[in-house]
Amino acid sequence: MTSSKTIARERDHACKNQGGYCCYCTLPMLPVGDASPLECTAEHLQALCDGGTHRGNIAAAHRWCNQRRHDLFQPAPPPEKYRQIVEKQVANNTWFSTPLLKQLEEYA
Numbered sequence: 802m803t804s805s806k807t808i809a810r811e812r813d814h815a816c817k818n819q820g821g822y823c824c825y826c827t828l829p830m831l832p833v834g835d836a837s838p839l840e841c842t843a844e845h846l847q848a849l850c851d852g853g854t855h856r857g858n859i860a861a862a863h864r865w866c867n868q869r870r871h872d873l874f875q876p877a878p879p880p881e882k883y884r885q886i887v888e889k890q891v892a893n894n895t896w897f898s899t900p901l902l903k904q905l906e907e908y909a
């Protein structure tokens with residue numbers, strides 16, 4: 802089995818376990834294949850470059866939330882810390898752009 806298949810399987814499993822909600826912002830995710838920042842992606846809780854593996858290390862997160870963990874911070878904060886940052890920004894309405902919020906509302 803290739804690692805991309807392992808990742809996809811772990812992601813689907815995580816998504817199901819999380820009830821379709823993002824592990825960071827806890828808002829609903831769009832199905833895989835929906836080319837949107839709100840699409841469900843595999844988030845490696847421990848980054849591969851830090852020695853993380855695929856198995857048991859993958860949570861489901863929006864592409865948006867997943868990428869920003871690495872785009873906004875160097876190095877990326879631990880998952881728990883990042884979740885707190887995201888939650889605060891979601892509460893302040895500063896996490897998602899207006900078009901994304903609209904997309905979320907339409908999907909929910």
Ligand SMILES: [Zn+2]
Pocket residue numbers: 823824825826827828862863866
């Ligand atoms: Zn999210």
